[in-house]
Amino acid sequence: MRPDPVTPNPIPRDRAKRIAARVETWFAKNARDLPWRTSPRDPWMSLLSEILAQQTQISRVAERIPALFSTFPSPTHLAHAPEQSILALWSGLGYYSRARNLHKSAQMIRDSFDGNVPSAVDDLLKLPGVGRYTAGAIASMVFNQRAPIVDGNVRRVIMRIEGADLDPANKATDQYAWAQSQRLVNACTSPALFNEGLMELGALICTPRAPKCAQCPLSRSCRARRANLQDQIPAPKKPAARKAIHHAAVIVTDAAGKILAEQRPARGLWANLWQAPTLESAERAPTPRQITAELGVRKLKPAGHFLFKTTHRDVHFHIYSAHPAEPSPGTPRGEFLSPEAIAAKPLATPHRRILLEIAPATARP
Ligand code: SF4
Incomplete structure (x- = not known):
């Protein structure tokens, strides 16, 4: 005892x-x-x-x-x-x-x-x-x-x-x-x-x-x-509650092999870092209809899925490849950059994986 x-x-x-x-x-x-x-x-x-x-x-x-x-x-x-x-x-x-x-x-x-x-x-x-x-x-x-x-x-x-x-x-x-x-x-x-x-x-x-x-x-x-209590002191902390969120990231490349990338908002998770155009949802994975409408892309095609854990969140990444929906109704967000230019930008680990590992393998110029 x-x-x-x-x-x-x-x-x-x-x-x-x-x-x-x-x-x-x-x-x-x-x-x-x-x-x-x-x-x-x-x-x-x-x-x-x-x-x-x-x-x-x-x-x-x-x-x-x-x-x-x-x-x-x-x-x-x-x-x-x-x-x-x-x-x-x-x-x-x-x-x-x-x-x-x-x-x-x-x-x-x-x-x-x-x-x-x-x-x-x-x-x-x-x-x-x-x-x-x-x-x-x-x-x-x-x-x-x-x-x-x-x-x-x-x-x-x-x-x-x-x-x-x-x-x-x-x-x-x-x-x-x-x-x-x-x-x-x-x-x-x-x-x-x-x-x-x-x-x-x-x-x-x-x-x-x-x-x-x-x-x-x-x-x-x-x-x-x-007292042979070295394994019991300190008592383990209760793990903090984790939150699941969904990020639908879309890979768009041009004929020159450049990849569409955008800067994240100035506040919140990965503030001001760069990513593939992404639609986020706290509830469930965004639907293709929502993604095409919000991000100004067309011909969406699934390109993978992975889970990235931060300290308090489980971020489910849903990856798609797509074409830009030009000339209308909208222009896709972000700018086309070479892989070298993207590599020089500040990138969080999952976005580096999407833009520099998954994107070259799923390019659809
Ligand atoms: S390792 Fe820690 S528990 Fe073990 S004797 Fe040293 S201070 Fe005590």
């Missing part, structure tokens, strides 16, 4: 010091070699990597950061660039609002902070898209300040070492984790080493499932391990 939940108490200073020292020693020996882990740290590259890592796996961030950093080597370079150029480099990474916020942050850094990434948590929090975690990460890991950090990895490690069997969906659990994180960072020798080490430990050792306790530098101090 599962024991009673442990009442969370503040970590005593001596215990916090021991934990912090073990994490720092472990991280100094086990840190992964990642492009932004330079010595000294580049504040701008660190900010780029933190924003990217918010919803993207670290291995993917490591692949993409060199191109982003060499194109925009400073906040000022990005601040002066058109939004479409950063969206194009962001293609396939998802959560495109991060790219838009980064662009606005770069402009704020240029205009309000002399082009330098600020070091104070309060200033970092003014940047669009920078929340408490990212501000703490930059302040501690780049500027070595005693700023706490809590993300999913850190919260899990803290709950386990303290045996804190709390509801992860409860706001009080977050407050608890932030308070403990502050106590730990106050007790460490190097906030830069400790905070990044704690995150690395959560990513590599104290993983959500099957934590590698035998390899963990905190195994002797870990209360969850002692």
Whole structure:
């Protein structure tokens, strides 16, 4: 039977010091070699990597950061660039609002902070898209300040070492984790080493499932391990309700092999990115009659179907090929572009697949 939940108490200073020292020693020996882990740290590259890592796996961030950093080597370079150029480099990474916020942050850094990434948590929090975690990460890991950090990895490690069997969906659990994180960072020798080490430990050792306790530098101090609750703390979150939506995408090519593409609206899912002309419906797949009427095409022919999952949505793509309904009643939306020109546009993963993989195979000039 599962024991009673442990009442969370503040970590005593001596215990916090021991934990912090073990994490720092472990991280100094086990840190992964990642492009932004330079010595000294580049504040701008660190900010780029933190924003990217918010919803993207670290291995993917490591692949993409060199191109982003060499194109925009400073906040000022990005601040002066058109939004479409950063969206194009962001293609396939998802959560495109991060790219838009980064662009606005770069402009704020240029205009309000002399082009330098600020070091104070309060200033970092003014940047669009920078929340408490990212501000703490930059302040501690780049500027070595005693700023706490809590993300999913850190919260899990803290709950386990303290045996804190709390509801992860409860706001009080977050407050608890932030308070403990502050106590730990106050007790460490190097906030830069400790905070990044704690995150690395959560990513590599104290993983959500099957934590590698035998390899963990905190195994002797870990209360969850002692109570054999490491697989149960934290309790799994209830999955969020998913919403199904339907996108009917139409492939239209001209005699020169150019493909019709349009820019998505400035708000909502995949805002301002490019796609094949698409009719969306929340209820069910749009009918051919609706598609031909709305998109100004004719001779619609099914060309496939696939499902694309975002965090909260199941997007059912219904692909068609068609001819433009010229000269009347309407002109199809968008413009004819070569595959090379399309590849240079900002594209979400499903639209890249439709325009650059499915379209060449279904061309009907
Ligand atoms: S001993 Fe196990 S559960 Fe505890 S912190 Fe280490 S990996 Fe996590």
